[in-house]
Amino acid sequence: xxxxxxxxxxxxxxxxxxxxxxxxxxxxxxxxxxxxxxxxxxxxxxxxxxxxxxxxxxxxxxxxxxxxxxxxxxxxxxxxxxxxxxxxxxxxxxxxxxxxxxxxxxxxxxxxxxxxxxxxxxxxxxxxxxxxxxxxxxxxxxxxxxxxxxxxxxxxxxxxxxxxxxxxxxxxxxxxxxxxxxxxxxxxxxxxxxxxxxxxxxxxxxxxxxxxxxxxxxxxxxxxxxxxxxxxxxxxxxxxxxxxxxxxxxxxxxxxxxxxxxxxxxxxxxxxxxxxxxxxxxxxxxxxxxxxxxxxxxxxxxxxxxxxxxxxxxxxxxxxxxxxxxxxxxxxxxxxxxxxxxxxxxxxxxxxxxxxxxxxxxxxxxxxxxxxxxx
Amino acid sequence: xxxxxxxxxxxxxxxxxxxxxxxxxxxxxxxxxxxxxxxxxxxxxxxxxxxxxxxxxxxxxxxxxxxxxxxxxxxxxxxxxxxxxxxxxxxxxxxxxxxxxxxxxxxxxxxxxxxxxxxxxxxxxxxxxxxxxxxxxxxxxxxxxxxxxxxxxxxxxxxxxxxxxxxxxxxxxxxxxxxxxxxxxxxxxxxxxxxxxxxxxxxxxxxxxxxxxxxxxxxxxxxxxxxxxxxxxxxxxxxxxxxxxx
Numbered sequence: 001x002x003x004x005x006x007x008x009x010x011x012x013x014x015x016x017x018x019x020x021x022x023x024x025x026x027x028x029x030x031x032x033x034x035x036x037x038x039x040x041x042x043x044x045x046x047x048x049x050x051x052x053x054x055x056x057x058x059x060x061x062x063x064x065x066x067x068x069x070x071x072x073x074x075x076x077x078x079x080x081x082x083x084x085x086x087x088x089x090x091x092x093x094x095x096x097x098x099x100x101x102x103x104x105x106x107x108x109x110x111x112x113x114x115x116x117x118x119x120x121x122x123x124x125x126x127x128x129x130x131x132x133x134x135x136x137x138x139x140x141x142x143x144x145x146x147x148x149x150x151x152x153x154x155x156x157x158x159x160x161x162x163x164x165x166x167x168x169x170x171x172x173x174x175x176x177x178x179x180x181x182x183x184x185x186x187x188x189x190x191x192x193x194x195x196x197x198x199x200x201x202x203x204x205x206x207x208x209x210x211x212x213x214x215x216x217x218x219x220x221x222x223x224x225x226x227x228x229x230x231x232x233x234x235x236x237x238x239x240x241x242x243x244x245x246x247x248x249x250x251x252x253x254x255x256x257x258x259x260x261x262x263x264x265x266x267x268x269x270x271x272x273x274x275x276x277x278x279x280x281x282x283x284x285x286x287x288x289x290x291x292x293x294x295x296x297x298x299x300x301x302x303x304x305x306x307x308x309x310x311x312x313x314x315x316x317x318x319x320x321x322x323x324x325x326x327x328x329x330x331x332x333x334x335x336x337x338x339x340x341x342x343x344x345x346x347x348x349x350x351x352x353x354x355x356x357x358x359x360x361x362x363x364x365x366x367x368x369x370x371x372x373x374x375x
Numbered sequence: 376x377x378x379x380x381x382x383x384x385x386x387x388x389x390x391x392x393x394x395x396x397x398x399x400x401x402x403x404x405x406x407x408x409x410x411x412x413x414x415x416x417x418x419x420x421x422x423x424x425x426x427x428x429x430x431x432x433x434x435x436x437x438x439x440x441x442x443x444x445x446x447x448x449x450x451x452x453x454x455x456x457x458x459x460x461x462x463x464x465x466x467x468x469x470x471x472x473x474x475x476x477x478x479x480x481x482x483x484x485x486x487x488x489x490x491x492x493x494x495x496x497x498x499x500x501x502x503x504x505x506x507x508x509x510x511x512x513x514x515x516x517x518x519x520x521x522x523x524x525x526x527x528x529x530x531x532x533x534x535x536x537x538x539x540x541x542x543x544x545x546x547x548x549x550x551x552x553x554x555x556x557x558x559x560x561x562x563x564x565x566x567x568x569x570x571x572x573x574x575x576x577x578x579x580x581x582x583x584x585x586x587x588x589x590x591x592x593x594x595x596x597x598x599x600x601x602x603x604x605x606x607x608x609x610x611x612x613x614x615x616x617x618x619x620x621x
Contacts, residue, residue, distance in 0.1 A: 172466065174457065176457055180480075182480055182483075224467065228512040
């Protein structure tokens with residue numbers, strides 16, 4: 001199947017279209033809200049919340065004893081919120097640090113959820129309910145109604161983010177200061193945390209409890225590499241999230257039996273890897289290139305300053321000197337001499353070099369911090 | 376000194392994080408228009424005192440009045456410069472944006488800053504000598520420049536009372552001079568400035584008022600009257616000999 005055929009299929013095939021749109025919207029909302037989680041240094045919170053949602057799903061099934069995705073999500077939402085507030089409670093009331101509280105709640109809730117799942121296996125018609133799908137997600141179970149729900153929630157969270165943009169930015173950067181200005185920090189905190197919980201719960205059906213936090217963090221982590229503006233970061237994270245959803249769905253649909261959730265997460269991880277390496281300002285590649293260039297410049301400058309020290313002992317600074325006298329100096333090579341000549345700092349004539357006016361002036365001011373500041 | 380005009384009045388303030396009090400029964404009256412240092416050893420409760428005045432920390436007992444009313448009602452009169460290290464400077468934003476945050480309080484909920492706020496922020500940047508840095512990503516600023524940005528953010532608030540938590544920590548001599556000049560200008564304009572300060576040597580040169588703090592209030596008053604070996608020893612526990620050497 002080539003790309004065009006696939007694109008045509010997305011528009012004609014109902015199931016594929018539903019899944020593509022669902023994963024795209026999910027990716028967008030996760031990227032958007034994930035940016036806030038990452039910047040609040042609450043990356044692990046997403047992991048804890050998604051794991052904490054599992055017993056809620058199981059209990060919801062035990063109560064209604066039939067399959068209903070929306071009731072399951074409600075159960076997930078409640079137990080996710082309970083888990084979140086327990087984590088907050090533990091960090092506030094005890095001496096435990098937040099990573100300990102997160103780990104504790106994560107494994108406690110997940111363990112309890114697994115326990116309930118194995119118990120439920122013994123109940124008749126439990127298999128049809130597809131509870132096990134919530135572990136790793138099953139995008140194929142997405143219905144049009146699910147996609148609508150995701151779209152509406154994404155719309156609401158977008159409106160809330162735009163409305164409280166200034167306050168949320170302030171909270172992320174400096175929460176004590178936010179408080180002194182008279183903003184209700186607790187309200188803002190609960191607002192953003194609730195939306196993060198809702199986004200996670202929405203994704204459980206598609207990506208699953210275990211991998212959900214990656215959906216939240218990966219697009220944000222990738223986006224952070226490309227920009228120094230919060231607004232652009234949030235938009236970029238939403239785009240990367242949506243793209244991961246679309247591309248992940250395409251890969252899993254065109255390769256038989258690849259489950260969608262993990263593929264989406266892997267695509268998102270590829271975005272992260274690419275961004276870590278290739279982003280111009282923060283990326284590893286360009287940092288290495290800049291580092292090498294700086295080293296090279298330093299060597300040149302060191303050679304130049306060595307020449308300067310020789311030249312300044314002569315009345316005529318352009319007095320030619322034998323290249324040989326540089327031999328004891330490790331910073332010089334044929335190439336570095338040529339580079340200096342290219343910059344018109346020195347002139348090369350056969351076996352001699354002589355300093356130019358420009359080279360002399362540059363060398364006398366090298367790394368002179370105060371002179372540089374005044375310029 | 377207009378001592379009859381009290382800017383900040385603290386009565387019976389007691390604060391505890393766990394069991395032991397961090398501040399015990401503090402009574403303090405800070406007159407309007409002073410440039411005051413709060414000095415004391417590590418763990419004496421200096422930052423806590425400021426944070427309790429600003430309602431960031433809930434005290435166990437006691438009251439704080441700003442010009443006779445609770446802080447909640449007087450926010451517009453007060454500006455705060457937190458410790459530089461209390462925020463993540465890798466946050467994706469620019470210097471101008473951080474300074475603009477000083478206008479958020481007067482804007483209130485939801486309303487966005489506009490041209491007027493931007494102009495005020497640029498003026499504040501100019502005052503702290505950082506004009507030209509407005510589009511700079513904040514992680515690209517030096518420690519001293521970051522401190523100036525924080526100061527500019529407070530200046531934008533155009534308050535009557537300024538609280539600063541160790542504004543000289545980790546800044547070089549040039550920045551320290553620049554900051555203290557701005558603080559002295561604020562005092563000249565009749566503002567009240569309260570600074571958590573560590574360098575005892577500079578107290579007589581920079582400040583006209585001082586409070587010695589070590590969980591309890593040891594002493595408070597004009598520097599020329601109370602900044603002496605006796606109070607320093609009472610506060611720091613060791614025999615101090617730095618007092619005003621004239």
